[in-house]
């Protein structure tokens with residue numbers, strides 16, 4: 001496990017942006033496209049904004065990046081809860097990327113189950129049979145230890161057949177749609193971005209506690225043969241000492 005602790009969310013976002021630029025350019029020396037799954041929530045916003053500015057913007061070969069989304073709140077893209085809306089507003093509207101390079105969940109005029117099947121078929125078209133799947137999956141971790149839309153106590157944590165699934169999340173009064181853990185664990189690299197003191201208890205359990213993914217779903221993320229990276233700020237890392 002690779003853990004990098006940065007001073008604060010600004011330092012974390014800058015450190016990760018540098019790491020990401022170097023990694024993507026390295027990958028693109030060996031292949032034609034770079035495939036990345038973004039995460040939702042609030043933590044990646046500053047990272048996105050940095051990537052859309054210099055010095056990072058001009059160091060990235062945007063025409064070769066293909067964007068996927070790890071999970072989504074099943075709401076219209078105009079809804080402020082939409083992970084896709086956040087990604088467009090903070091990054092994709094500001095960089096030279098074509099629509100064909102963006103592969104997000106369909107959340108309108110379709111049932112969640114059908115949308116899951118459509119997204120699974122899309123992922124299979126790109127990644128079935130590849131030794132490693134996505135080049136990078138960026139993940140966040142909620143205060144409760146969830147990642148993607150794998151929430152504590154939900155059966156979807158253990159799903160191994162489906163690549164993508166959806167379910168009704170009573171606590172949030174909405175459907176969620178998400179890549180399942182085998183998709184994340186098949187990526188060449190997975191990077192968690194975790195910031196803020198609210199994450200201290202869950203992060204401590206996820207990294208140092210006994211294995212209990214029903215309680216701390218982030219523990220189920222163990223890429224193989226890929227690599228796992230944690231980018232954490234000092235506030236979140238306080239419980240790891």
Ligand SMILES: O=C1O[C@H](COP(=O)(O)O)[C@@H](O)[C@H](O)[C@H]1O
Nearest residue numbers: 039040041042043139140141142
């Ligand atoms: O609901 C979600 O939350 C997690 C964590 O978000 P954060 O605000 O604590 O960074 C996020 O990774 C996930 O994509 C999102 O759907």
